[in-house]
Amino acid sequence: MFTWIREKLGLPGAVVICIIAVGLVAYSAFGRKDEAAESSSERMFICSETMKTFQYKVKVGDEWPVRSPYSDKETGWPAEKCYWTRDGGAKREPTYVLLNEYIGKDEPTICPDCGRKVQRNNQRPPAGKWRELAEREKQQAAAQGD
Ligand SMILES: [Zn+2]
CATH class of the missing domain: 2.30.30 (SH3 type barrels.)
Structure with a gap:
């Protein structure tokens, strides 16, 4: 490839094309990285x-x-996410909760949706609850299919 370009364009042309190619690869790699960092x-x-x-x-x-x-x-x-339902299951769409500690209230934060205590880096329901949820969703989908 390099030899072919050199024959057609001479050495300076080949070098320029290589620099552009390397630049494009680097640019796209860095561009993607920035995007990922931004979304997170x-x-x-x-x-x-x-x-x-x-x-x-x-x-x-x-x-x-x-x-x-x-x-x-x-x-x-920053909102804490609560993934619990009132009857003790998991849910896909979290309830966003404001922690009392941020606003200087000296009492535990209670989720308005499920009534559970919410803390910094709030715990998600355990794996078993998500399996139950997936199972329920599958049944619902099957029921709708009938
Ligand atoms: Zn909740």
Whole structure:
């Protein structure tokens, strides 16, 4: 390939094409990496004034609370996710909960949906609960198919 290009374009042309090719490969590799990092820094936040949730892209050096688009003030806190249902099962779509410790309330945070205690890095339901959920979903899908 290199020899063929060199014959057609001479050595300078071949070198330029190689540099462009290497540049493109490097650019696409780095480009992808940036994208992945960006999507992982996108987090769900909750506004302590309106209790509404919003996506926020966390940047280096950001401190909590962040500006909430609802109150237009610094009332946005990272939301904890609760994947429990009231009857003790797991659910796919979490309830987003504002922790009392963030807003200076000295009492445990209770999930408004299931009534369980919610903590920092809140525990997800164990694997068995997810298997039960998958089983229920399969049955529902089968029931709908009839
Ligand atoms: Zn809950």
